[in-house]
Amino acid sequence: MIKKSWINRPGINRSRLTETFMRLVRIDSISKEEGAISDEIIKILKGLGAETTIDGTGDKIGGETGNIVAKLQGNLGVPAILLSAHMDTVEPGRGVRPVFKDGLFRSDGTTILGADDKSALAIILEVMNIIKERSLPCGPVELVITVCEEIGLLGAKNLDFSLLSAKFGYVLDSTETFGIVTRAPAVNRFEFKIHGKDAHAGASPEKGINAIQLAGKAISKIHTGRIDDETTCNIGMIKGGVATNIVPNFVTVKGEVRSHNEKKLDDLTSEIVSCFKDVIEEYKNESGEDALPALEVLIKNDFPLLKIPDDHMMISLACTAAENLGKKMLTKTTGGGSDANIFFKKGLITGVLGTGMSDVHTVRENILLDDMVDAADLLLEIIKLHSEAGAVG
Incomplete structure (x- = not known):
């Protein structure tokens, strides 16, 4: 029953994904100044029926807003899965004017694009839209959209983890769409x-x-x-x-x-x-x-250190999802850190998936729509597999 309801599902809505991404990157969201982007994300999430909360991180760090914690209940009694991205961007990131040509997003060359990490936000929101409009079988999904990742992972460090029940999940904040970061240094x-x-x-x-x-x-x-x-x-x-x-x-x-x-x-x-x-x-x-x-x-x-065992189910789930899409998922070791390092220390096992973003933190930053679609397809397949396994189990 579950598998049939996912068969021949419609592909990712490329037009909607494009529009969402373009809208998000036009909103200024320098670290500690994420109020406007937070309002926009919450509006979209409430339209999807999510229960949303803003934690007290903003007051602790002197920012405009805190982390967004959103919960979509789903329609299956399986364990919750976490999806996470960050909403802040680096300088020069004010007045971004995105250009979309020949399938490639870039800025006008005077600012960053903001694909880091708004491509992840657009991808997650698109996947949630697909699940809702198709009424696909899905367990609870918990979204954590953090602030101030770019200036020391401050959002994750001050996150109220009591708001979450998920024990594993994925942070979208890397480059390769079929690579998953499982090891990062302290x-x-x-x-x-x-x-x-x-x-x-x-x-x-x-x-x-x-x-x-x-x-x-x-x-x-x-x-x-x-x-x-x-x-x-x-x-x-x-x-x-x-x-x-x-x-x-x-x-x-x-x-x-x-x-x-x-x-x-x-x-x-x-x-x-x-x-x-x-x-x-x-x-x-x-x-x-x-x-x-x-x-x-x-x-x-x-x-802290991120060091996820190779046999963890979070990794095998992503690898199987990639195989189902005719791809091979590669586990990766990186020299940088992300919110996943903080989550891991708190016992929330999260790998880092890529969105295809390139030349981040520069005015040459760019991303292909095709890569964003691939990332969205992968995420949708991961949720499908998790829903099936949980329902069978």
Whole structure:
């Protein structure tokens, strides 16, 4: 009965998908300024009969709105499945004027397009439309549309997980339409503040303690770039000094360590901290100084590890769905993070699916309608398989 009701289902409504995507990318939604896009998404979801809630994340992070949590009850008593995307975009993302030509979406070249991640929003909404208009058998679907993903996964980090019952699902926030990210690194961000002593660089440099020089000495002891096949390290920012004729009395150094191995992450982070501490102590020992130079250390875990077992049913469901569409699903390891990292830490197993977006975070960002259609077909097939398996089980 269930299988027959999905047979010969109509294809994705390409015109509606195009219109939805074009409408969404025209709405400004820079991180912390997602109020307008949130209103539009909620209006669409309510039209689909979804029960919608906005959590308190906006107040916590100083944004215009919080995460959207929407629930579509479906018509089968099977476990809920999670679908997620983020609504914020990066700069330059104001006044986007989308261009659609020869099946390709792009901006007019003065801004990003916003396919990251509004292509995912349009795809999810299209799939929900198909299910509703065809009254297809479907279990509960829980949608989480997050804010401020682009500035540190702030929406996911502050999400009220008590609003959800789903134990697995998919985040749409990658490139390849038939690839699923199942492994992503944990990240530690570090910040070192070195306090030296100012002095006139020409008249009395010996009276000063050059904070920048000390920072450079510490940095020279650190291995950066790709450390091994699981781990990377980067010094990303150095800020200090007032003028060329003043011995700098303060400098800030910021960077990060990423690894797919938590022990390596912790070990390398500790090694970097030791490099800075050793340089400061060495200077004090040689100079006889006591109070200066001084070091402040701040280490912050930016996001946790994503490491989904290869035999998890979430992966097999996506692989089978791809096979049914005549494609092969590839599991992927990435060097970046997403909301899925946060969900995974909370026990909500989510892989990251792609929408076809390309050259994201640049004014050359683009996406093919055909890729968005493929992503929507895949998502629809995943929901179909989940509904069938749950009903049989």
